[in-house]
Amino acid sequence: MxxxxxxxxxxxxxxxxxxxxxxxxxxxxxxxxxxxxxxxxxxxxxAADTVDELVPDQELAELLATERLRLIRRVLGAPLVDRV
The missing domain is CATH 1.20.5 (Single alpha-helices involved in coiled-coils or other helix-helix interfaces)
Known part of the structure; x- marks a missing residue:
């Protein structure tokens, strides 16, 4: 190919x-x-360091992972749309 x-x-x-x-x-x-x-x-x-030290719980971690994949597919997958 x-x-x-x-x-x-x-x-x-x-x-x-x-x-x-x-x-x-x-x-x-x-x-x-x-x-x-x-x-x-x-x-x-x-406190000033709260955001930097925050560790997401399981639910938030899953939401972040889902949204990250959506962004990756939308931005980096755009050239693949023409090939499908």
């Missing part, structure tokens, strides 16, 4: 725009999480 080729000269700019867009979105999320963490620490709701 021949491997698909994704990076044609005409799609390189599109790929660069997608990576830039994803990086922008990632930064917005990181920025908001940092602000939220600071707000809950400053409000005395959590």
């Amino acid at each position: 021949e491997s698909p080729q994704y990076l044609h000269a005409s799609s390189t700019d599109d790929l660069a725009r997608m990576v830039t867009g994803l990086t922008e979105e990632l930064w917005v999320l990181r920025d908001r999480v940092m602000l939220l963490e600071r707000a809950v620490v400053d409000a005395g709701v959590l």
Whole structure:
């Protein structure tokens, strides 16, 4: 089976725009999480190291694993949609 080729000269700019867009979105999320963490620490709701030391229970661990797989399939599986 021949491997698909994704990076044609005409799609390189599109790929660069997608990576830039994803990086922008990632930064917005990181920025908001940092602000939220600071707000809950400053409000005395959590200690500064609570989030870093938190270990999810079984239910949350399963939810995180499910959501991680959904993201992986949605983002990294996108090129496979055309081949199915």
